[in-house]
Amino acid sequence: MTEPTSQRMCPSTSLNSAIQSFSPMPYQNNLRKVKQTEDSCPFPIPGLAADFFHMRVKEGSKIRNLLRFATARMQGEGNEIHGRPQRQVVFTGSDRGVTKTITCVEILKRKVEGLHQVSKLYYKTVNEVWKGSLHSAPGITIQRTVPVICILLSKDPLNPQEPGYQPPRSTSAPTDSTWICKTSLRPPQCPTLAKRLYLEK
């Protein structure tokens, strides 16, 4: 799987980092990632209110768990532990968690109506420490630039001129996606597209 984000041990140009596949060297030596640190910078989103809660979506996060928590905070919990419902939430995801972040945002927009959205994309650098068995040589540190997506969902209106702004979807209008499938474009008899499955009732 070619993931265009990784780079080797020395910080290379960003184009190389976007093209190279995941560094095979640590896997070949049976190294595993011990630590990951990143230079934290504030969210590049203007108009953040004082109270918002941050959902960090990673590659292994379960969407159901994330959304159960997020919808509870946005719609107001019954037991009043956190007080009144929140008005703003920021989802961030990096590297392989970006797609899952977008999926979480889309599902949340379906559950909670009338949310304004601002999305931002940027690169950030992370430092990963890879080590073999614990008593072996000290681990290697890899510096990597990974893409990050940062999405703000807010019940309050945001600036529509902001790049990356999306208004809340009105319930009557169809989805703005350009890929709505209505026709049956059936591919020819191609074994590579067909997969077998047992249908579970």
Add this chain to the structure above:
Amino acid sequence: MTEIRNPGMSSATLGQSSDSGHCAVDIDPVEYTLRKRLPRKLPKRRNDVYVNMKTDFRAQLARCQKLLDGGGHREICVHGLGLAINRAINIALQLQASSQGALQLAANTSTVELVDDLEPEDPDEAAEPMTRTRNNSAIHIKVFYPDP
């Protein structure tokens, strides 16, 4: 009933994950062949670029760069569906990096409905072909020169 799926998940696991929380006691013995339908034919302006995982990354990046430099477009729109979201984001960020900050990005997200056809494997089984709808995420990134 549409269910939200992990984008990029292979359809081979379609049968295993059910939309109900509890595990299914009885498994339908009928074996189906899954066929993914292609998304609908895309409306495409001159400055629309749809990113996929089959074409080389560099080639798609060069195509976008050519549209911005030679094509005379002030903005292009990079689209990515499912697993190609990562690649679309990388292309857009690379374009911005190579322009020395002259370009700006605006990202929009959306949900796309995809339909799968389920055909029974055994023609004697008398099970009718079914269709299953699932949702996938998509991103649309506008890469543009801001107005002075």
